[in-house]
Amino acid sequence: MTIALSMLSTGISFLVLVLIFRPLERCFPAKEQAFFRPAWLTDLAFMLGQYLFWTGMVFATLAFLGNHLTAFIPDGFHAAVREQPWWAQALEVIVLSDVLIYWGHRLQHRIGFLWRFHAVHHSAEHLDWLAAHREHPLDTLYTVGLINLPAFLLGFPLETLAGLVAFRGLWAIYIHSNVNLPLGPLRMLIGAPELHHWHHDRARDAGNYANLSPLMDLLFGTYRHPGHEPEAFGVKEPMAHSYPGLLLDPFRKKR
Numbered sequence: 001m002t003i004a005l006s007m008l009s010t011g012i013s014f015l016v017l018v019l020i021f022r023p024l025e026r027c028f029p030a031k032e033q034a035f036f037r038p039a040w041l042t043d044l045a046f047m048l049g050q051y052l053f054w055t056g057m058v059f060a061t062l063a064f065l066g067n068h069l070t071a072f073i074p075d076g077f078h079a080a081v082r083e084q085p086w087w088a089q090a091l092e093v094i095v096l097s098d099v100l101i102y103w104g105h106r107l108q109h110r111i112g113f114l115w116r117f118h119a120v121h122h123s124a125e126h127l128d129w130l131a132a133h134r135e136h137p138l139d140t141l142y143t144v145g146l147i148n149l150p151a152f153l154l155g156f157p158l159e160t161l162a163g164l165v166a167f168r169g170l171w172a173i174y175i176h177s178n179v180n181l182p183l184g185p186l187r188m189l190i191g192a193p194e195l196h197h198w199h200h201d202r203a204r205d206a207g208n209y210a211n212l213s214p215l216m217d218l219l220f221g222t223y224r225h226p227g228h229e230p231e232a233f234g235v236k237e238p239m240a241h242s243y244p245g246l247l248l249d250p251f252r253k254k255r
């Protein structure tokens with residue numbers, strides 16, 4: 001894709017996201033917050049970096065790794081998977097992927113080396129649809145790799161899962177948005193911004209690690225819904241503030 005074309009598609013994605021999320025944030029705000037809140041430009045830089053450069057790099061790296069992983073899959077395994085009814089295959093992919101990413105995410109909060117990269121996402125002190133894009137590219141590689149690993153191992157090519165990947169992407173943006181919809185108990189099944197906002201509480205072990213459905217948090221005892229917004233978002237340790245600074249932050253010697 002030419003640079004002009006990818007810039008055009010990035011511009012269109014930005015407009016579509018504004019058109020979807022801005023009215024929601026105006027009508028059902030979780031907190032009083034201006035559109036151009038502090039660090040807006042930093043998060044915009046993360047979005048542009050992701051759309052114009054990093055996402056392509058991440059998928060190229062995963063395709064490369066995938067080609068090498070294929071050698072370890074026993075002959076006939078994919079054929080056996082495909083003999084099952086379609087709904088069983090779909091269920092396996094979604095459940096395995098949710099279990100894997102739930103524990104993968106908990107490890108990011110537990111292991112210092114993984115936290116260095118994941119802390120970039122948590123350094124956001126203002127949450128909205130744009131802050132969802134604040135993610136270190138190596139964190140994206142880890143997360144997208146884990147989410148898609150079961151589908152890959154079971155023999156589903158990435159392209160057939162494009163719909164699910166796109167839906168997950170949009171949902172990830174939604175749960176960061178400055179929105180509080182009156183969903184009631186439905187939030188336990190499909191997730192909600194007020195749950196993920198608590199995940200962004202300054203306490204590193206605040207809970208709500210699930211990616212799509214909070215069922216994993218309910219199952220493993222990390223579901224948290226105090227019924228109000230956290231006082232402050234962010235991390236306790238000192239971190240860089242600029243886009244280049246945050247990209248380099250995981251490699252800095254930590255005090």
Ligand SMILES: [Zn+2]
Nearest residue numbers: 105109118199
């Ligand atoms: Zn996290």
Ligand SMILES: [Zn+2]
Nearest residue numbers: 121176196200
């Ligand atoms: Zn988040």
